[in-house]
Amino acid sequence: MRMYEILAKKREGEELTKEEIQFFISGVTDGSIPDYQITALLMAICIRGMTRRETSALTMAMEHSGDTVDLSSLPGIKVDKHSTGGVGDKTTLIAAPIAAALGVTVAKMSGRGLGHTGGTVDKMESIPGLRTALSREEFFDVVRKTGLSVVGQSGNLDPADKKLYALRDVTATVESIPLIASSIMSKKLAAGADKILLDVKTGSGAFMKTQQDAEMLAREMVEIGRSVGRETIALVTDMDVPLGNAIGNTLEILEVCQTLRGHGPQDLTVLCLELASNMALLAGAGDTIESCRAAARKALESGAALQKLCDMVSAQGGDASYLQHPETFSRAPVKHELFSDRDGYITHMNAEACGEAAMILGAGRIKKEDLIDHSAGIWLLRKTGDAVRAGEVLAVMETAEERFVAEAEPLLRSAYQIGSQQPERRPLILKRIAKSE
Numbered sequence: 398m399r400m401y402e403i404l405a406k407k408r409e410g411e412e413l414t415k416e417e418i419q420f421f422i423s424g425v426t427d428g429s430i431p432d433y434q435i436t437a438l439l440m441a442i443c444i445r446g447m448t449r450r451e452t453s454a455l456t457m458a459m460e461h462s463g464d465t466v467d468l469s470s471l472p473g474i475k476v477d478k479h480s481t482g483g484v485g486d487k488t489t490l491i492a493a494p495i496a497a498a499l500g501v502t503v504a505k506m507s508g509r510g511l512g513h514t515g516g517t518v519d520k521m522e523s524i525p526g527l528r529t530a531l532s533r534e535e536f537f538d539v540v541r542k543t544g545l546s547v548v549g550q551s552g553n554l555d556p557a558d559k560k561l562y563a564l565r566d567v568t569a570t571v572e573s574i575p576l577i578a579s580s581i582m583s584k585k586l587a588a589g590a591d592k593i594l595l596d597v598k599t600g601s602g603a604f605m606k607t608q609q610d611a612e613m614l615a616r617e618m619v620e621i622g623r624s625v626g627r628e629t630i631a632l633v634t635d636m637d638v639p640l641g642n643a644i645g646n647t648l649e650i651l652e653v654c655q656t657l658r659g660h661g662p663q664d665l666t667v668l669c670l671e672l673a674s675n676m677a678l679l680a681g682a683g684d685t686i687e688s689c690r691a692a693a694r695k696a697l698e699s700g701a702a703l704q705k706l707c708d709m710v711s712a713q714g715g716d717a718s719y720l721q722h723p724e725t726f727s728r729a730p731v732k733h734e735l736f737s738d739r740d741g742y743i744t745h746m747n748a749e750a751c752g753e754a755a756m757i758l759g760a761g762r763i764k765k766e767d768l769i770d771h772s773a774g775i776w777l778l779r780k781t782g783d784a785v786r787a788g789e790v791l792a793v794m795e796t797a798e799e800r801f802v803a804e805a806e807p808l809l810r811s812a813y814q815i816g817s818q819q820p821e822r823r824p825l826i827l828k829r830i831a832k833s834e
Contacts, residue, residue, distance in 0.1 A: 400424065400434045407441040415454040422458035426557045432564060439561070439570040447575035452617060453624040455575070459583035462557035466506075466533075466589035471540050473502035474680040477590035478672060479581060481614075483636035484602040484752035485777075487649040488669050489517045489547060491656050494705040495673035497545035498696035499689070501680040504540045506550045506588050509762075518549045523647040523726070523771040527715030543708040555587050574610070578617040586625060592679040593622055593629040596672060599827065600637030602748025608633065608827055615830045623832070630675050633828040634668060638781045639748045641665035645760035645774015647726050648795065654723045657703035664825055670694060671826055729759075729772040729795035733802045735809055737785040742819040746781050750812035757805040758796040770797055775809065782822055785815065 398420045407413060413421075421438065424430030447455065468475045478493060480486055493503045507517035518529045529549040531539070539546035558580050565571045585593050595618055598604070599611035615631035622629025641662045643652040655661045656669065673696075674689040683689035696702045707717040719725055755761060759770030776793045779785050791813060794802055 400430055404437050407438060407445055410445045412448050413451055418454045419458045422462055422557045425560050426462045436564050436568045439565055443570045443573040449620055452575040452579055453621050456579040456583045456621050459555055459557045459579055460586040463553035463555055465587045468504055468589040471502055471504060475502045475504055475590045476592045476676045476679050477505055477585055478594045478676060479585055480596040481598050481604055483598045484748040485639035485641045485644045487520055487653050488672055490653045491669040492672035493545055495693050495696050495702040496676040497705045498701040499677045499682045499692050501676050501682055503545045505547045507547055508550055519769060520646045520649050523650045524710055524715045524719055527710055528713045539712040543712050545705055545709045555584050558583055574614050574617055578614060582618050582621045593627055594675050595631040597631050597633045598636035599633060600635050602752060603636035612828055619830050631830045632826055635823055635825050636748055638746050639751050642777045644751060644755040646771040648774040651723050654720055659698055668825055727772055729797055731796050731799055733794045734790045735792045737787055737789045737791050739815055740786050741815040741817050743779055743781050743783050743813060744816040744820045745814040747812040750808055754805040754809040758794055758801050782820055
């Protein structure tokens, strides 16, 4: 088999065989296929697309390109939850404890943030002492003790995806639904969960800017899960506006604490309850989605979900007293208010610009090796649909130095559009996809 023949075949829009795709991924992993031929095929896929059979074969080949995690020794049905990324998205640290309080086994590997989107591991590391790098044995022990563990990705998990993503990022081949779907699902499958819940974001702060594209991606991933025997549900959710009021690592942990006490923002609370309910349904913790929703709300209101998060934090070496007394978290020394310059209604917010402003303040990273300031971020006091008056505070920026404010403020101001008419509220949960179409 020759790479040249595979390139010519895909250039003409023909379907690649499972064996040809496996040959390609093996060559990517062991370095026997040069980068120029890898990127040539990636470009051909971007232009010509892939069938669902090809996408499933690509996903499975990537899944087995390195280590896989066997969770079979852990009790119960293991359910993973994945978000395609957004601004203010701290849902894992709320939905997973709710689901765990309902008896769902959650053994989850999460990533770090890059660019304007935050990472769950970075948020967790705002909690003093908390370890996110655990050995496989430690990871399993925490799950057995608490029913819940969230750790950073480790080991040689899906090395083909790491290589392909690095090349896609610099060759204008990121925007391909088959490549995005196989990248996400290969990591989820390698992580070993029995069932998978996907939160596919759409809007200004998401990678998929249109609902149509987000639904196409969601269906593709649900079909991949079905094709390999892993039941998968996808929710297509709004990320045109930042989720909740906090952007930035420590600030988002504070909002996690608020929400698990029943005092969180409505949008964040609604979404987390729906995510947890679907996780419970996948795990068989309820007969219907309605019964799972009722149980999830009870777990939130009773404090059982907050206790689950505290148990996990303690088991991973963290100081859970910070969750019980969030006022003890260290905060950034510089606080700067952003004022409205007119009366009216906030008609639109650019979530991506909000995330980029928080990154400038120190909350995010441009390159993976960049250091972040856990205390930096933004509190949003007004969001899309809210009435505002001139001189009213729209948001508060928190950072280490005044010079960061000077750069971030114009960007954050540009994220707000204020008009005379109140806009219609956009639904938060736009679509639920539980089977391929």
